[in-house]
Amino acid sequence: MGRRLLIAGNWKMNGMRAELAEIDAIAAAVARGEEGPGELLVSPPATLLSAVRDRLPNEVRVAAQTCHHNAKGAHTGDLSAEMLREAGAEYVILGHSERRSDHRESDDHVRACAQAAIRADLQPIICVGESEAERDAKETLTVLGRQLDGSVPDEATPEALVIAYEPIWAIGTGKTPTADDVAEVHGFLRNRLALRFGHAFASRVRILYGGSVKPSNAAEFFAVDDVDGALIGGASLKAEDFLAIARLARER
Ligand code: 13P
Numbered sequence: 471m472g473r474r475l476l477i478a479g480n481w482k483m484n485g486m487r488a489e490l491a492e493i494d495a496i497a498a499a500v501a502r503g504e505e506g507p508g509e510l511l512v513s514p515p516a517t518l519l520s521a522v523r524d525r526l527p528n529e530v531r532v533a534a535q536t537c538h539h540n541a542k543g544a545h546t547g548d549l550s551a552e553m554l555r556e557a558g559a560e561y562v563i564l565g566h567s568e569r570r571s572d573h574r575e576s577d578d579h580v581r582a583c584a585q586a587a588i589r590a591d592l593q594p595i596i597c598v599g600e601s602e603a604e605r606d607a608k609e610t611l612t613v614l615g616r617q618l619d620g621s622v623p624d625e626a627t628p629e630a631l632v633i634a635y636e637p638i639w640a641i642g643t644g645k646t647p648t649a650d651d652v653a654e655v656h657g658f659l660r661n662r663l664a665l666r667f668g669h670a671f672a673s674r675v676r677i678l679y680g681g682s683v684k685p686s687n688a689a690e691f692f693a694v695d696d697v698d699g700a701l702i703g704g705a706s707l708k709a710e711d712f713l714a715i716a717r718l719a720r721e722r
Contacts (some may be wrong), residue, residue: 479535482515492712493526519554537549565583568641590628594626611655
């Protein structure tokens with residue numbers, strides 16, 4: 471298997487320069503060797519990308535939270551993958567449910583952004599997730615299959631691709647699916663990738679779980695074979711909680 475766990479903090483629209491103290495605390499923990507066996511990643515708002523990149527050691531990854539699909543041009547307020555790469559991002563989160571709802575991002579849009587990310591040497595973290603209504607209607611796998619097929623571009627390479635399963639009803643709510651539910655979904659997603667790209671490809675892609683991950687529940691998700699890390703919102707804002715989750719990651 472050999473997929474190293476990825477412990478990713480999504481700061482969303484949180485973080486002023488004062489919060490760089492949390493980044494310094496992460497850097498200090500890494501310097502002391504207290505970060506656990508996984509790969510750490512922080513995704514601050516774009517305004518802090520270069521400051522965060524400068525303060526963290528190279529082994530901690532930095533991600534942007536979205537990108538435009540064009541390299542440059544007349545798109546007021548947008549940032550291209552190339553710009554974000556230059557500002558220090560190595561990954562970019564794409565198709566987060568908050569962007570799919572706040573900005574009506576479609577699967578086609580997410581796929582175009584993922585192509586842009588690959589073009590700019592940014593690794594896409596592509597998010598999928600069902601709503602509570604879709605879950606109640608037992609449409610979870612249908613919805614996730616459609617999002618995965620539509621959002622992942624043909625150009626994806628297994629080492630550079632990360633998928634994040636984030637059930638919308640679990641984001642910021644304190645509610646979480648059971649480890650069995652997550653195992654079923656992650657197995658489904660990997661199988662779906664295998665049908666399209668082959669088993670060798672699918673077995674190398676990291677699939678993260680996200681939605682109310684905390685130090686108190688992370689271990690049960692990390693115990694699932696097909697869970698290759700976590701995408702953490704609220705609990706990533708405090709270095710102490712983020713590092714506590716990271717230390718629960720398993721060696722693989
Ligand atoms: P919470 O961890 O705050 O539920 O957020 C999850 C998320 O949306 C990460 O991208």
